[in-house]
Amino acid sequence: MRYLPLTGDDRSEMLKKIGVSSIDDLFKDVPAADLNPEIDLPRHMSEMAVERALSKMAARNTAAGSVPFFVGAGAYKHHVPATVDHIIQRGEFLTAYTPYQPEIAQGTLQAIFEFQTQVAALTGMDVANASMYDGSTACGEAVLMARRVTRKKKAILCGSLHAHYARVVETMTQYTEDVVVTQQAQPANPQAELDALIDAIDDETSCVVVQNPGVFGHVLDLTPVAEKAHAHKALLIVAVTEVMSLGMIKSPGEMGADIVVGEGQSIGNGLMFGGPYLGLFATNQKYVRQMPGRLCGETVDSNGDRGFVLTLSTREQHIRREKATSNICTNSGLCALAFTVHMSLLGEKGLRQVARVNHKRAQDVKLALSAISGVEVLNSAYFNEITVRLPGNAADIVEKLADKDILAGVPASRLYPGAGMDDLLIIAATETVLEDDIAALATGLKEVLS
Amino acid sequence: MSMNTQGRPTAAVETDGQSTAFESFSGHRGLRLAEPLIFEMDREDTTGVDVEEVGDFDLEIAGLGRDSKIGCPGLPEPDVVRHYTRLSRKNYGIDMGPFPLGSCTMKHNPRLNEKMARLPGFGDIHPLQPISTVQGALELMETLSHWILELTGTPAVALSPKAGAHGELCGVMAIRAALEARGDAREVILCPESAHGTNPATAAFCGYKVKSIPAKDNGRVDIEALKQSLDDTVAAVMVTNPNTCGLFEDEVREIADAVHAAGAFFYCDGANFNAIVGKARPGDLGVDAMHLNLHKTFSTPHGGGGPGSGPVVFSDALKDYVPLPYVVKTADGLTLKEHADDKDPSMGRLVAFHGQMGMYVRALSYMMSHGSDGLKQASEDAVLSANYILASLQDVMTASYEGPCMHEALFDDRFLKDTGVTTLDFAKAMIDEGYHPMTMYFPLVVHGAMLIEPTESESKNNLDQFIRSMRGLVEEAKSGNVARFSGAPYFAPMGRLDETQAARKPVLKYEAAE
Incomplete structure (x- = not known):
């Protein structure tokens, strides 16, 4: 096992120094009936095998950076240097x-x-x-x-x-x-x-x-x-x-x-x-x-x-x-x-600049979505996130857009189920959003609504 | 080509021993670099990032613009890299040497785990993106849960608690919820005197009074005294096992039986689970709730104080009260239950999202790497190494209890009696030996405690060298060389720091001189 430095000889010598004959003598305080239970789990794996197994799981998820991405509501995708x-x-x-x-x-x-x-x-x-x-x-x-x-x-x-x-x-x-x-x-x-x-x-x-x-x-x-x-x-x-x-x-x-x-x-x-x-x-x-x-x-x-x-x-x-x-x-x-x-890289100057880009992107999203018939933007003052009222169930629409590889935002019903907010969608736009992403969102939404 | 242009290799020069007394012009002392705060670098109006230009446009923020100065400097990237690299060199980490900090389990942090946590499919997914797009993340949580349940022998686990103390909160809240569900208001939680401070603090958080239970001379819970304290006002008993003295509670089944007979619950602080992974299962021992510290037992990095991760396992009696959210299997795959309906007895939500995903990935990577055989071997090696240290030092230091110990060896300061050296001094002298000191003054039940936890990550050579250093220090202390201890550390980046002054007149942030 690659993380364990002691060798078999080391272990024997150490047991001898301690004055016991087997490792289980050191576990004598554990009730005998409970010691060394059968554990039904796989045996150790090589680094390569672990990497392969976990990468397979990771590949089943849609990474934010791989699609037009507008999900926020408490966690935000920003560029980290x-x-x-x-x-x-x-x-x-x-x-x-x-x-x-x-x-x-x-x-x-x-x-x-x-x-x-x-x-x-x-x-x-x-x-x-x-x-x-x-x-x-x-x-x-x-x-x-x-x-x-x-x-x-x-x-x-x-x-x-x-x-x-x-x-x-x-x-x-x-x-x-x-x-x-x-x-x-x-x-x-x-x-x-x-x-x-x-x-x-x-x-x-x-x-x-x-x-x-x-x-x-x-x-x-x-x-x-x-x-x-x-x-x-x-x-x-x-x-x-x-x-x-x-x-x-x-x-x-x-x-x-x-x-x-x-x-x-x-x-x-x-x-x-x-x-x-x-x-x-x-x-x-x-x-x-x-x-x-x-x-x-x-x-x-x-x-x-x-x-x-x-x-x-x-x-x-x-x-x-x-x-x-x-x-x-x-x-x-x-x-x-x-x-x-x-923050030491950004400084006040960089923070203010990134904040402006965020706000601009949100304005662009607002503008693009306002132009879609049936979509109502609820915000007049906002930073990088807006809420829109959709002519339909927001969770269903988000799911359909996800099928088109667009992650459009957080349906308000996911946070407030049963609160009469089924048609509301919370949409975030940070500096990581590109013009093409906004166009894809608007086009995708139009298609789903039509 | 400026290197040694005269073609002569450098050679050691004899010095008179006095030449190190000078002050350097730079304030640095070779690789011991003096480093100012970022606020002292005159970079108020610059930035170390290149941001896209968006030109002029009208802000839609209701006139609530931030007009006043914020006051955060922005350094160019080379300066940032150098600043934090220089700072890092003033730190001691597991990567640098043995870190026998008892109860904290400073074992090797495999870099594979870091790499796995950074796969975009784990590191770059949002907690609120559609469930259909995070099936692999839920699969990871489900797989981790399976490993935890199998290793602990329990039927349910709540993954979301953010750290050990948060896990305790989760466990005790479940206990209170279960008691209230059966209409049984109880008001007391029993904790041994040797308990971690978080135990009584958690009990108080959940509205319980805390009563202390004494220990026997052999460092274990006094079960007769416990039985006398157990009545129908007692909600739970919180016991760390292996306990904070590094000993296994050999009467753990009797404790569980007595607690259950009184209608109370058995909370086990699992901070020391690393000693018994694969060797014994808390579920078999009658535990009702126990938190795991993924950052101890399963090697997610401590990171200078966090983040941690503290999943809690539950017995059948408590499993209905687990916090939201949790993973549920459906015909369409896995989903998350994020909201309670009226009939759901869940204690509610403990954190904004789903807990410490980054730590789940690292912990599962660690578990899969070790496998059932490796996890058991790791526990055995940790216990073996602690006992080796106990056996190698108990003739010169004073062991508080008779062995065998579990994963850590507890000494007290009786061996320093009349030397003028304290546990603190001894710890600081260990810094000069190149070690991070052991845990000192904890547990509180022995005088001047020194709790040594070598973990399974040290080779026998490392252990032998450590033992030689410790024996040498003991000899120095006993021979009256007090100055070596009272002035220590001498070779650290800084001399001993004045904690009293810091507390008397707190300066908690940088303020520019007027």
């Missing part, structure tokens, strides 16, 4: 552990410090942590944090918060004291949805959670939400599932957010069928000690040189156990590194 994957595959990063021994983990730690600085800047907040599992769990953690900060229990989720995020928040709070109220989504009337949210805020409210751009693509001014929330001593939590939008749209911090959570996948990370991704979590300085997750901070070493360490760990489970701010331990280290490397 080759440098990013090269850096994160360096063994010193790939095969390192959590940086608990900072003298030999400054690479990881400095990269986290850069990540925290980038995320704080992008979200317009004071501080960010070292990343969470993904955007949805970060969102759940934010709701829990708002209760700790405000000592109130009612969280209000806006209707255009990604359905999966809302479900995750509900799951995470089902056995806590939190009371979660989810508002009705109004894909065709985002302002009415926002107004209803503002109306719902009262003195019992711990936080409101708003996604911007919303899951249907609408871009909204959240300043009035922040004002109302703050007047009632509630926190505004803003969820961003498309971080590329932060290169064009006013930041959540500028709109008055108290906590910003996000899915960072768009920068540095591939689609990967939904994971691993990275949750972003940023807040204001005064709430730092209520934050969940790992934090990296600056300090000095014994020679007075600047260095970095994990810090404020008295919030965390390995110190505080049942009194910790969260049970989270692992973060998304390598995904955060990918984010940081990609």
Whole structure:
């Protein structure tokens, strides 16, 4: 077996040194009846054989890069520079552990410090942590944090918060004291949805959670939400599932957010069928000690040189156990590194440029689809994603377009089944979409509808 | 051609030993390169990517443009490559040497697994694209599930939890859901004192009070004390097996029976499953729920702190409560159940999409490479290597418990008594020996714990060299050479870092000097 260095002779010598005659003497604490069960699985395989078997499975999937591709709704296909994957595959990063021994983990730690600085800047907040599992769990953690900060229990989720995020928040709070109220989504009337949210805020409210751009693509001014929330001593939590939008749209911090959570996948990370991704979590300085997750901070070493360490760990489970701010331990280290490397290449300038291309592509899609009879675009303000009303069942239409090798988007019914949204399709267009792809989508859709 | 133009090979020169005391002009010290933050490189207004020009057009963003400065520098590609390469050289990874970090299972990360995860058919598929276009992905999830079920001897698995602690949350939520379904409100979860911190934190997350159960002198759960604590208020017992002292709970079946007799559930923290893969199956031992750390047992890379992946296996009693989504077989092939109907007892959704696909591919690649025979051999080699270390060091260090141990050997600091050297100092001195230190001060049940997990990835030569280093350090400590330890590390990229200062006045991001 190619990964196991010990030889038969080594094993014999080692057993002799230990003073036992067989390996099973070392397993004597396992109940004898349960030791060495029959395992009905194949024997070991060569590298070539494994590669062949897995490649066969992979070939049964339609890769995003091989077709006109417009699928978004919380995960986005962007171009990731080759440098990013090269850096994160360096063994010193790939095969390192959590940086608990900072003298030999400054690479990881400095990269986290850069990540925290980038995320704080992008979200317009004071501080960010070292990343969470993904955007949805970060969102759940934010709701829990708002209760700790405000000592109130009612969280209000806006209707255009990604359905999966809302479900995750509900799951995470089902056995806590939190009371979660989810508002009705109004894909065709985002302002009415926002107004209803503002109306719902009262003195019992711990936080409101708003996604911007919303899951249907609408871009909204959240300043009035922040004002109302703050007047009632509630926190505004803003969820961003498309971080590329932060290169064009006013930041959540500028709109008055108290906590910003996000899915960072768009920068540095591939689609990967939904994971691993990275949750972003940023807040204001005064709430730092209520934050969940790992934090990296600056300090000095014994020679007075600047260095970095994990810090404020008295919030965390390995110190505080049942009194910790969260049970989270692992973060998304390598995904955060990918984010940081990609972001270091982009910079503010590149991010703004890529964001413009995204917005332009979405405009082009909007224009092309608006021209099709029976298709109605619901968005007036948007970033790189729009929702269209189709003259038919969107899931069926998506399936027919998939047969033509066009992946047209996410039927809203996949996220909101039974909610009367069967004719809605959420369509994303990033910088990876070409003019030809848009033409193919428009032509394909016309054919399917005719 | 500038190389050695005089044609003379270089030769070693004798030095007076003082010449290394100078400061270099660059701030670097040879290959120990000083590296600033990207924010200190004066690249505020540049970018390292070439983006297509789209010309002028009107934005449709309701006037909500981002007019203020963001403040993220963009470096040219050569600078980015160099910056992160230089940073990487300040890290220690498994690729560089033995990494005997107990409980963390730092085993070899095969590169085949990286290659497989990057196949476009896995790496470049969207979680919400039509099910008909991802049949191979669902097949992979189904195949991985089959391997996990077979290795654990359980009837159901939830793949989606993102890491070990997230798996614990999934497991304990299933327990609470099952109890509520039978109208049985219980309020307590029992954890041994030696438990990982995530266990009590998870119990609290699910609304339970945590009660501690004591250990016996031999490092195992005190089953008599456990039985006394078991009553109809106890929802579950969370036990790590093999436990955090590196020992197999030899009375595991009795624990399971007692827990079940009390109407409670047996949660097993599977962080140490790597010791018994192919040797024993948790399902056979009476476990109701157990998470696996794919990033430990099945070698998906730790990546400097994640991402992890924490699938949870369930017994028949809990399998109805698994989270969404999960793969279902139909006449047309495989599909995903993504939403619960009214009658569905599922605990709900734990993550936005389907979990850590990238980790599933790597883990399955690892499993298929090893096969049933190789997985069992890997467990045996891990246990053999840990016992070899125990046998080779217990005459000079103080083993906390009598062997045999499982995949890790636990020592405490009694052997350092009166030397002036602490466990922390000892660990830092190991850095100077070229090793990543063992886990220190965990588990909490022994004083100054040193938990050594060699894994199956080390050759006998490596183990022998490690043992020689450890024995040498023990001798140094006992001979009174305190400075070698208290000032360590001397040969790392940095000297010992001041964690107290970092916590007292937290600086959590770069801010330009005014």
